[in-house]
Amino acid sequence: MSAVLEPEVQAALDRAKAKPQRRRAGRTMHPGEFLADLAAQTFANLRRNKLRSFLTLFGIAWGIASLVLMSALGDGFRQGQRKNMAQIGDNIVFVYGGVTEEQAGGQRAGRRISLYQRDLDILRQNCPSVQVLSAEHKTYQVPARTTTNSGRFLSLGVNPDYLKLRNLPVEIGRTVGQADVDDGRRVAVLGSSVRKQLFEKNKAPLGERFYLNDYPYEVIGVMSEKDQNSSYDGWDNDKILIPTSALLRDMPPNRQVYAEGRVDGFLYRPMDVARWEEAQAQVRGTLGRLYKFEPTDKGALRIFDSIESAQMFDSIFNAGEIFLAVVSLVTLSLGGVGVMNTMMMAVSERTNEIGLKKALGATSQRILLDFFLEGLFLAILSGVGGLLLVWGLSSLVNSLPMPAMFSGLPIHWRVLAFATLSLGLVAVGSSLPPARRAAAMTPVEALRHER
Incomplete structure (x- = not known):
């Protein structure tokens, strides 16, 4: 290994040294500082490969948006059909x-x-x-x-x-x-x-x-x-x-x-x-x-x-919603694969930094937590962007006059809860493997890594 450290490695060494010193001085990192460091590191990873990062963010955002949007679309047609049938009479x-x-x-x-x-x-x-x-x-x-x-x-x-x-x-x-x-x-x-x-x-x-x-x-x-x-x-x-x-x-x-x-x-x-x-x-x-x-x-x-007809329409809409939910979950899972690949690349690019941190006393659990939270932050950031996108789109559509068979894009709490749960599972599943890989490295292997 070269006696002269590369600038990025030297910077990693400086950051690694700084953290134990603050702890020895009796000062623990404030949660706000920790989140700021986490966000800074995540955005630094994204800047290294802008196209890959954009596709990763878009995959998660579109997966969440399509899951909520397809459900809202189905509910809009379902309510429109019920409203149309109610024009004749209720349950007759x-x-x-x-x-x-x-x-x-x-x-x-x-x-x-x-x-x-x-x-x-x-x-x-x-x-x-x-x-x-x-x-x-x-x-x-x-x-x-x-x-x-x-x-x-x-x-x-x-x-x-x-x-x-x-x-x-x-x-x-x-x-x-x-x-x-x-x-x-x-x-x-x-x-x-x-x-x-x-x-x-x-x-x-x-x-x-x-x-x-x-x-x-x-x-x-x-x-x-x-x-x-x-x-x-x-x-x-x-x-x-x-x-x-x-x-x-x-x-x-x-x-x-x-x-x-x-x-x-x-x-x-x-x-x-x-x-x-x-x-x-x-x-x-x-x-x-x-x-x-x-x-x-x-x-x-x-x-x-009309009751039998309404039940038949409900069965059709339920089957359609299940199909669209499965398609959206597949899209969301593919976005999760993108997050995992991005974090795997980050682990590979920061191998020397991992070695230096471990050499200076960082535990495997700490390394795992750092990379796990970075992946989690990236996935959740993308998911929130998708939810904001679909909220804006639904607000725009609902402000327009609706045809008789369509009642707009209603977004229900149960759909948001399911989308949030799905996002959480994908975020954990895509963040854990890269974090475990980073935590499993030994200081010697990491410091010998050639980039």
Whole structure:
């Protein structure tokens, strides 16, 4: 080994000498000084190879950012889908008559099943898992006119039970009440688009009269404008709500339907979301006994269950989140490999310094702690940068107007906790091997090392 020490080795020797002297003088290093030394050494390592250091920092930062961002993206679409389905109604099931596919009770397959108003009482008596139940009555393309404007709209016959099921909020005025249904009053609640077409600039036409199927109706309310992305019978903005009794009297789909008491279908909400299958089985069983078809005959009734659909979407989103989390963890692990390689290079470049420290009395535990904390500091610094990046991006996105199917980028504490735990594990796993390698060196081997 050369008698004249290289400048970097001499500097290491000076630093190594300084620390024991401070301890001998009875002065221990302040935590702030220790962190400052740790940060200075870490940034010195980063400056030695800027490209390698940038890629290392980027790998960890992007791994953490992608983990949080992908989870937020999935939650944004999940909440958007739930919000979109809630535009129709919360936890509701639609039941319509269908065509039988199986023979049952001596009846042939291929029979058309129609549902009737009288079925409501039978269902209420035999379906204890059903909380609210209502028939659905509607007539399409009903002519409506004022003195200046006209149009054709879907007229929906409603009652208090129906309004408990469907999400049809009123912004101005009031909605249809039980007294309106009992008396068959000619009152109407207009969808926002209907109001604009019939009354143009009059934003609150309460008390105004218009003609619906040539019958005079009074406006008692205007529905809140909806930003719908899907519907089973048209946008709620384009509908007119009137009492069920008034619709069946003034504008039934046809007179035979009115005379027979036939309904378009039923809506119901189960007592509990957890009992949706039980409620559906009770409805199928009751109508099956009533109209002589097997409850297992899927064609006899056409059922749209929003609870089942929500659970299906949740399963899809959960699977997607797990896949994206695995991909993000792989990215984070690759970033951890980069940190480990950087620290391995630092150990190799500072071998002489390690030898000098050990020759001057530094223990293997102290060497291990120094390099372990340097690697830990590097990984955590990168992870914090990734979290700040995704926080800024989510704040920017959430400040923008959102489409109906997307609710922004919500960041939940459970995701942050998982990301922090993952970062900690990667930081420890990538910092420990280089630190152990440095601690395992003997002073003689380290001082003989040629750089």
